[in-house]
Amino acid sequence: MRRPGHRGRTLKRYGLVALFMSPWIIGFTVFVAYPMLSSLYFSFTHYDLLSSPIWIGLQNYVFMFTKDPFFWQSVRNTLWIIVLGVPLRIIFAIFTASLLCRPRKGIKTYRTIYFLPTLAPAVAAALAFLYLFNPSFGPINTILTHVGVKDPPLWFYSPQWSKPAILILGLWGVGDAMIIFLAGLLDVPRQLYEAADIEGANSVQRWRHVTLPMLSPVIFFTLVIGVINGFQFFTEAYVTSTTISQNPTGLGDPQGSLMFYSVRLYASGFQDFAMGYASALAWMLFIVTMICTVVIIKTSRRWVYYAGGGFR
Amino acid sequence: MATPAPIDVRPLSPDARRKRFLQAIGDHALLLAVAAMFLLPVVFIVLTSLMSDRQSLTPGIWPKPFVPQNYVQVFQDIPLLRLTWNTLQYAGLAALGTVLSAIPVAYALSRMRWRGRQVVFLVVLATLMLPFQVTVVPLYIVFVRLHWVGTLKPLIVPNFFGDAFSIFLLRQFFLSIPEEMSDAARVDGASEWQIMTRVVVPLAKPAIAAVALFSFLYAWNDFFGPLLYLIDKANLWTLGLGLSEFQNLHHVNWSLMMAASVLFMAPVIVLFFLAQRVFIEGVTLTGTKG
Numbered sequence: 001m002r003r004p005g006h007r008g009r010t011l012k013r014y015g016l017v018a019l020f021m022s023p024w025i026i027g028f029t030v031f032v033a034y035p036m037l038s039s040l041y042f043s044f045t046h047y048d049l050l051s052s053p054i055w056i057g058l059q060n061y062v063f064m065f066t067k068d069p070f071f072w073q074s075v076r077n078t079l080w081i082i083v084l085g086v087p088l089r090i091i092f093a094i095f096t097a098s099l100l101c102r103p104r105k106g107i108k109t110y111r112t113i114y115f116l117p118t119l120a121p122a123v124a125a126a127l128a129f130l131y132l133f134n135p136s137f138g139p140i141n142t143i144l145t146h147v148g149v150k151d152p153p154l155w156f157y158s159p160q161w162s163k164p165a166i167l168i169l170g171l172w173g174v175g176d177a178m179i180i181f182l183a184g185l186l187d188v189p190r191q192l193y194e195a196a197d198i199e200g201a202n203s204v205q206r207w208r209h210v211t212l213p214m215l216s217p218v219i220f221f222t223l224v225i226g227v228i229n230g231f232q233f234f235t236e237a238y239v240t241s242t243t244i245s246q247n248p249t250g251l252g253d254p255q256g257s258l259m260f261y262s263v264r265l266y267a268s269g270f271q272d273f274a275m276g277y278a279s280a281l282a283w284m285l286f287i288v289t290m291i292c293t294v295v296i297i298k299t300s301r302r303w304v305y306y307a308g309g310g311f312r
Numbered sequence: 313m314a315t316p317a318p319i320d321v322r323p324l325s326p327d328a329r330r331k332r333f334l335q336a337i338g339d340h341a342l343l344l345a346v347a348a349m350f351l352l353p354v355v356f357i358v359l360t361s362l363m364s365d366r367q368s369l370t371p372g373i374w375p376k377p378f379v380p381q382n383y384v385q386v387f388q389d390i391p392l393l394r395l396t397w398n399t400l401q402y403a404g405l406a407a408l409g410t411v412l413s414a415i416p417v418a419y420a421l422s423r424m425r426w427r428g429r430q431v432v433f434l435v436v437l438a439t440l441m442l443p444f445q446v447t448v449v450p451l452y453i454v455f456v457r458l459h460w461v462g463t464l465k466p467l468i469v470p471n472f473f474g475d476a477f478s479i480f481l482l483r484q485f486f487l488s489i490p491e492e493m494s495d496a497a498r499v500d501g502a503s504e505w506q507i508m509t510r511v512v513v514p515l516a517k518p519a520i521a522a523v524a525l526f527s528f529l530y531a532w533n534d535f536f537g538p539l540l541y542l543i544d545k546a547n548l549w550t551l552g553l554g555l556s557e558f559q560n561l562h563h564v565n566w567s568l569m570m571a572a573s574v575l576f577m578a579p580v581i582v583l584f585f586l587a588q589r590v591f592i593e594g595v596t597l598t599g600t601k602g
Contacts, residue, residue, distance in 0.1 A: 013424075013426065014426060016424070016504055017420050017424055017426045019416075020416040020417065020419055020420035020424065020504070020508075021416070021417055021420045021421075021432070022416075023412075023413035023414075023416065023417055023472065023473050023474045024413070024417040024436065024473065024474030024479065026473050027413070027470065027473025027474040028435075028439065028474070030473070031447065031451065031470050031473060032439055032442065032447060034450070035446070035447035035448075035449075035450040035451050035454075036442075036446055036447060038449075038450035038453075039446055039447065039449050039450050042449060042450065049453065049456070096346060099339075099342060099343055099346060102339070110343050110347055112585075112588070113347045113350050113351055114346065114347065114350055116350065116354070116581060116584070117350055117353070117354070119529070119577070119580045119581060119584055120577050120580070121532065121533040121535075121551070121552055121576055121577060121580070122533060122535055122552070123533075123535055123551075123552035123553075123555055123556050123576070124552075124555065124573040124576045124577050127555060127556070127559060127569055127570075127573055128353060128356075128357045128570065128573050129353070131356075131357075131360060131368075131566050131569070131570060132353055132356055132357070136369075136371070137368065137369050137370050137371050137566075138371075139356045139360075139371075139373050141371070142371040142372075142373060145371075172349075172350065172353060224441075228441055228443070231443060232443050232444065232445065234535075234536055235535040235536065235552075238535070238539075238556075239535070239556050242556070242560050243556075243559055243560060262445060265445050266536075269448075269449055269452075270452075270540065275449050275453065278445075278449050279449050279450075281445070282443070282445040282446045282448070282449060283446065285443050285445055285446070286442070286443055286445075286446045289441070289443055290441075293441060
């Protein structure tokens with residue numbers, strides 16, 4: 001039974017909520033909703049900023065799939081880095097986290113050391129790795145030749161090795177994922193391990209039946225984030241390929257091996273000023289990211305175990 | 313391996329003891345090897361920063377001679393102080409704006425009861441998955457029309473309107489504060505605003521510190537934003553943009569560039585050591601609990 005004055009109070013309460021939420025409401029409208037719709041519109045236009053947008057229908061999308069010389073290359077490169085990079089990163093993160101979760105002397109120092117590279121700004125890390133992996137004077141190849149490797153790779157200067165070099169850069173910065181897995185590992189209840197020991201499980205079985213299932217929510221989280229970020233990979237690719245080619249239009253060098261999707265988008269929109277086309281690329285990215293995320297979420301039911309609930 | 317050793321009541325045989333000892337050595341060796349892998353790049357960077365220009369172009373690893381003057385010369389060849397000041401402005405104001413705007417929003421999403429609260433929270437989360445490329449083109453155009461391109465404004469201002477990640481972090485933390493504390497204040501006649509500022513915020517200081525730290529760090533490391541909006545205004549370049557551009561345009565020699573990179577990374581690392589616990593707590597707040 002509504003008491004008199006209730007409606008006034010409810011309105012007042014919602015008004016208060018709106019006030020508290022107002023920064024986000026404004027931000028969402030101005031910086032998310034409006035630009036999203038706007039770029040959807042632009043994706044069907046030809047827009048070079050100098051004149052008004054010209055409606056061209058689906059031409060941008062047709063161009064993307066059939067005529068753009070860089071599109072499919074950028075897709076392949078991006079898929080490469082995601083399919084290889086994300087799982088490797090997760091595995092490496094679990095591995096390093098597992099090293100860190102036994103309490104012992106100096107473990108805090110190790111943890112700091114493992115985590116530190118992730119703090120390095122992407123530009124600094126990229127420039128540093130450019131030097132480290134320089135084929136002629138970089139320490140890595142110096143060491144490799146000392147150890148007896150005859151023809152060390154040209155790393156960033158070679159179309160075959162530039163992506164692996166960037167992958168290594170990504171693995172070096174695994175600290176942020178590692179910390180999350182460390183927290184997950186430390187969260188596994190001792191009783192489960194003790195029960196496994198009582199049943200005579202060896203370490204492989206311990207991993208398979210206790211650790212990994214308990215870690216699966218964290219793996220799921222890292223997987224989704226990793227894929228989303230992978231599609232947006234930009235800074236390291238931009239910095240390394242512009243430095244290699246020594247000019248800003250050499251994006252994606254050597255020979256387009258570092259032409260990632262985000263880089264292609266940047267080039268279309270902010271070097272060629274084909275804003276309409278860049279918007280089309282952006283929406284395609286959005287759609288693909290959404291599809292991948294949904295697929296991962298849907299399949300997660302099979303393999304993610306929530307300690308609170310259960311499988312499936 | 314992630315297991316505590318099972319409790320053993322019988323004394324260990326010499327064989328078992330030896331096995332345990334070797335295993336301990338093996339573990340430590342592995343820890344050390346991995347640590348070396350992470351540290352080696354940093355070591356090389358520092359060593360290179362102390363090399364002469366000529367030597368940096370040779371395969372040598374150890375600086376001979378030592379050239380610590382690089383750290384002085386780098387300030388002459390690259391306007392590091394100006395770059396740092398620009399970056400500080402951006403990062404500091406961004407952190408401030410993020411904290412100021414995320415707190416009330418997270419409060420509304422966690423400590424006020426209203427219909428649609430869950431749905432709105434899901435929308436906030438959904439924006440986290442939005443690739444920034446989708447919004448970047450129209451936003452750039454808006455900022456062009458506003459004549460904000462070539463200033464720090466497009467980078468700083470959006471932070472004052474709620475950042476989904478920070479809202480998420482704070483909301484999770486606010487949820488863990490017992491309702492009784494708010495209720496007690498309400499009984500005393502406090503308004504929601506007062507409850508937020510006098511009860512919740514003081515209790516949430518670690519989470520707020522984490523949010524401030526993360527947004528500062530994000531802005532400090534941001535490259536794409538400055539690339540987009542500041543590229544034509546060299547005197548506003550941030551550290552990341554500046555270092556990249558100087559490398560391309562002026563072909564700064566490598567030893568100086570490594571010195572500049574060290575200086576670019578150093579404040580962050582110092583900040584980390586000073587605020588270690590805040591960092592780790594913040595990261596774990598996001599990862600496991602849902």
